[in-house]
Amino acid sequence: GHKVVLITGCSSGIGLRIAVTLARDEKKRYHVIATMRDLKKKDKLVEAAGDVFGKTLTLLPLDVCSDESVQTCINSVKDRHIDILINNAGVGLLGPLESISIEDMKRVFETNFFGVVRMIKEVMPDMKKRRSGHIVVMSSVMGLQGVVFNDVYTASKFAMEGFCESMAVQLMKFNVRVSMIEPGPVHTEFETKMMDDVAKMEYPGADADTVRYFKDVYLPSSIDIFEAMGQTPEDVAKCTKKVIESSSPRFRNLTNSLYTPIVALKYADETGGLSVNTFYNLLFNFGPLMHITMSILKCLTCSCLRRRTISPN
Ligand code: NAD
Structure with a gap:
């Protein structure tokens, strides 16, 4: 079934998009429980799901930051039986950094890190049984490599990677798989x-200098990269x-072959020098020529790097 x-x-x-793609699977292999904090925001999903809504796709409210919400949601699933848990909220x-309050930083960790921990803690015992x-x-690729001015977001994704890499070992003994999806830039409301x-x-x-580097150097480069x-x-x-249909799903899965060479810099030089210096040069020396730099990077993407990346087709 x-x-x-x-x-x-x-x-x-x-x-x-994951909810709709799985619910519309041609072989009807999935029953998707699509969750969101506020069901009032369901219209876009319902419209995108079309005729599978109410059949292979149903809705439940769930706030990953609330113990009570997570427990209530999982308890309302038949026999608490979940085959595949996809932690996407973030x-x-x-x-x-100077402008960001510790409170705001904690909120990011509360969602991106503890939100996932809370979900796994609730769902894992049944999977183990x-x-x-x-x-x-x-x-994200920012779970693997630091990115300037994304310091705290990156840290929250690194935390996730470390947590999951540790959990994956124990869970393998119970035949439960763990997979990270690591997209580069994606066009969304994010x-x-x-x-x-x-x-x-x-x-x-x-x-003033830091603000200028952020607004006039980083932001335009970031828009170019997107x-x-x-x-x-x-x-x-x-x-x-x-990844979920693979007979032996991998732990790490990059999705963007154009971005893969940038991540590869980290693994090409374990001292971190290559990665840090290249980001520095991209930002402060080639900044105005970012689009040209990006085209060169695209050409440099060799086949051995592409193999590390899952292609959507
Ligand atoms: P998005 O803002 O469209 O989606 C994030 C979703 O999480 C939203 O629907 C939001 O309402 C929900 N959410 C936030 N807090 C929540 C909570 N406490 N409980 C339940 N839901 C909550 O952005 P997206 O790009 O689709 O992001 C999805 C995931 O992909 C995130 O984890 C993000 O870190 C990751 N990601 C995004 C990009 C990108 O460039 N957009 C790149 C790599 C990874």
Whole structure:
């Protein structure tokens, strides 16, 4: 029969697209429980699901930051039986560290790190008992490599990677798989929400040079990178479907072959020098020529690096 898939953060972006892609599977292999904090935001998902809504796709409310919400949600699933848990909910945080309150940083960890821990803690015991299950986590290339002005967001994704890499060993003994999905830039509300936040920011506490590097150097380069390399949520959904349908799912899964050479810098030089220096040069020396740099990087993507990456097709 059906595999029961529960996904967090389905009102928009990647989560919405994974929910629809799985629910519309031609062979009808999945029953998707699409969850979101606020069911009032269900319209986009319901519309995208079309005629499978109420059949292979149902909705439940779930806030990954609330113990009670998570327990109530999982208890309302028949026999608490979830075959595949997809932890997608996440929030971004961008800007000079001086301007960000510790409270805001904790909120990011509360969602991106503890939100996933809370879900896994609730769902894992049943998977262990059944000796089957697959836990998928929407990480990011920023779970593998630091990115300037994304300091705290990156840290929250690194935390996830470390947590899951540790859990994966124990869970393998119970025949439960763990997979990280590591997209590069993806065109979603995530990007727009962050840009809106940034426009509203007044950068209290940050000196003029730092604010200038952030607004006039980092932001335009970041927009260039999104334009040159951005994937669609559909691409990430297709990659995720491939990972869950694999007979031996890998732990780490990059989705964006254009971005892979940048991640490869880290593994090419374990001292970290190559990675840090290249980011420095990209930002401060080639900044105005970012689009040209991006084209060169694309050409440099060799076949051996592409093999590390899941392709959506
Ligand atoms: P998005 O903002 O469209 O989606 C995030 C979803 O999570 C939203 O629907 C939001 O309502 C939900 N959410 C936030 N807090 C929640 C909570 N406490 N409980 C339940 N749901 C909550 O952005 P997206 O790009 O689709 O992001 C999905 C995931 O992909 C995130 O984990 C993000 O870190 C990751 N990611 C995004 C990109 C990108 O460039 N967009 C790149 C790599 C990884």
